[in-house]
Amino acid sequence: MTTAPKQLHLAAHFPGVNSTTVWADPRSRSQIDFSSFEHLARTAERGLFDFFFLAEGLRLREHNGLIHDLDVVGRPESLTVLNALAAVTDRLGLAATVNATFNEPFELARRLATLDHLSAGRAGWNVVTSSDAFTGENFRRGGYLDRAERYTRAAEFVATARELWDSWTPDGTPRTFAHHGEHFSIEGEFTLPRPPQGHPVVIQAGDSPECCEFAASAADVIFTRHGTLEAGRAFYADVKGRLAKYGREPDELKIMPGVGFVLGDTDAEAREKAAEIRLQQVSPQNAMLALEQVWGRDLSSYDPDGPLPETDPVPDSELVQGRVRHGDPLAVATRWRALSREKGFSIRQTVIEATTRQSFIGSPRTVAAELAEFVAAGAADGFVLVPHLTPGGLDDFVDEVVPLLQERGVFRAAYTGSTLRSHLGLAEPVWKG
Numbered sequence: 011m012t013t014a015p016k017q018l019h020l021a022a023h024f025p026g027v028n029s030t031t032v033w034a035d036p037r038s039r040s041q042i043d044f045s046s047f048e049h050l051a052r053t054a055e056r057g058l059f060d061f062f063f064l065a066e067g068l069r070l071r072e073h074n075g076l077i078h079d080l081d082v083v084g085r086p087e088s089l090t091v092l093n094a095l096a097a098v099t100d101r102l103g104l105a106a107t108v109n110a111t112f113n114e115p116f117e118l119a120r121r122l123a124t125l126d127h128l129s130a131g132r133a134g135w136n137v138v139t140s141s142d143a144f145t146g147e148n149f150r151r152g153g154y155l156d157r158a159e160r161y162t163r164a165a166e167f168v169a170t171a172r173e174l175w176d177s178w179t180p181d182g183t184p185r186t187f188a189h190h191g192e193h194f195s196i197e198g199e200f201t202l203p204r205p206p207q208g209h210p211v212v213i214q215a216g217d218s219p220e221c222c223e224f225a226a227s228a229a230d231v232i233f234t235r236h237g238t239l240e241a242g243r244a245f246y247a248d249v250k251g252r253l254a255k256y257g258r259e260p261d262e263l264k265i266m267p268g269v270g271f272v273l274g275d276t277d278a279e280a281r282e283k284a285a286e287i288r289l290q291q292v293s294p295q296n297a298m299l300a301l302e303q304v305w306g307r308d309l310s311s312y313d314p315d316g317p318l319p320e321t322d323p324v325p326d327s328e329l330v331q332g333r334v335r336h337g338d339p340l341a342v343a344t345r346w347r348a349l350s351r352e353k354g355f356s357i358r359q360t361v362i363e364a365t366t367r368q369s370f371i372g373s374p375r376t377v378a379a380e381l382a383e384f385v386a387a388g389a390a391d392g393f394v395l396v397p398h399l400t401p402g403g404l405d406d407f408v409d410e411v412v413p414l415l416q417e418r419g420v421f422r423a424a425y426t427g428s429t430l431r432s433h434l435g436l437a438e439p440v441w442k443g
């Protein structure tokens with residue numbers, strides 16, 4: 011008896027504000043106009059994707075005290091965008107990144123429940139906690155939480171939101187709720203009946219041990235950076251192994267790395283295109299910015315085509331503000347220097363090599379085969395695709411790769427359900443009234 015191949019899940023990341031989008035490409039459009047969001051969402055729905063995904067940044071990035079101006083800045087508020095997209099799509103899941111450090115459970119639970127009702131069960135919430143003091147200055151409470159506390163607050167936040175979503179009776183009668191915990195002490199009546207999905211899908215973006223533990227206890231999906239086959243398998247085994255202690259089955263948490271892709275008529279052509287795209291994404295100025303972010307000091311006297319600095323990074327530097335930092339600066343600098351020594355790379359070449367996210371590069375047939383292999387090999391349950399063009403970057407993938415995934419029997423030929431939970435194969439949560 012042959013068993014059906016494991017199905018893969020796909021999500022579309024709106025590239026938005028950063029240098030992922032090749033802004034100099036004449037096909038690039040606004041990151042703010044509704045038409046851009048609509049284009050990418052409609053394309054994702056045409057491709058039968060599980061969900062559309064928006065990232066969040068709550069303060070404009072700064073470099074050396076100035077607003078970052080190498081690529082575009084400024085983006086609209088995510089849940090508002092998703093409510094608008096709910097009106098022009100029918101099945102596509104709609105997921106927004108919303109911070110748990112700077113919001114309050116009652117208000118955010120209400121806004122997420124609203125999206126779930128308006129979209130008939132398609133809402134997803136990517137819970138992030140970034141709480142650097144720089145971002146915190148925009149908020150009443152400031153950057154007042156250390157890292158461990160951010161995650162205890164986030165865990166209590168999600169649990170409280172779920173209590174609010176469950177607070178009405180199954181026959182639609184409002185009931186009072188009361189939550190008294192370490193971070194929140196609230197009582198009252200929630201303003202909406204239970205959302206169509208029970209609870210909107212909870213996503214967790216991150217890969218620190220605190221993130222993974224939180225995800226294992228409370229999330230439905232992890233959005234991660236672990237993209238290579240080996241790193242992906244280790245991460246997958248680690249996270250899935252944490253579920254049992256929370257009484258959960260491995261299938262109850264989907265692991266979806268964020269990945270890039272470049273298609274060509276042949277593998278060689280795609281590789282050439284990919285190299286060209288990376289050169290455009292990592293301009294000489296962007297390479298220096300990435301370097302200064304790690305080193306935390308002004309390195310303007312260095313040549314992007316020359317060697318890396320010999321000095322060590324400044325700890326806790328505030329030179330670059332408002333960007334997510336991945337890893338301890340000294341460890342990153344040591345890795346980058348070793349890479350540059352080993353391959354004879356300049357600053358720019360090192361940044362390109364070290365910061366390229368996992369990408370699937372090749373003809374549509376090669377890319378479809380590799381995506382399927384990742385999932386079959388237990389390195390992921392699916393992917394959050396990050397296109398390099400706003401908003402048309404998914405068009406070719408949907409036209410050329412999706413049919414090949416369907417042909418291989420690893421991707422749906424039609425939506426079989428109408429909610430995001432059903433696309434992801436996740437059960438409706440038990441109603442804890």
Ligand SMILES: Cc1cc2nc3c(=O)[nH]c(=O)nc-3n(C[C@H](O)[C@H](O)[C@H](O)COP(=O)(O)O)c2cc1C
Pocket residue numbers: 064065066067107109137138139140157215216217218220221233234235268334335
């Ligand atoms: C793939 C990925 C996407 C992320 N997207 C966002 C985002 O859109 N907004 C945000 O504030 N943080 C985002 N983060 C940051 C995480 O929430 C987290 O703060 C970061 O991974 C650092 O981990 P730590 O907070 O445990 O130190 C993202 C992280 C990863 C790995």
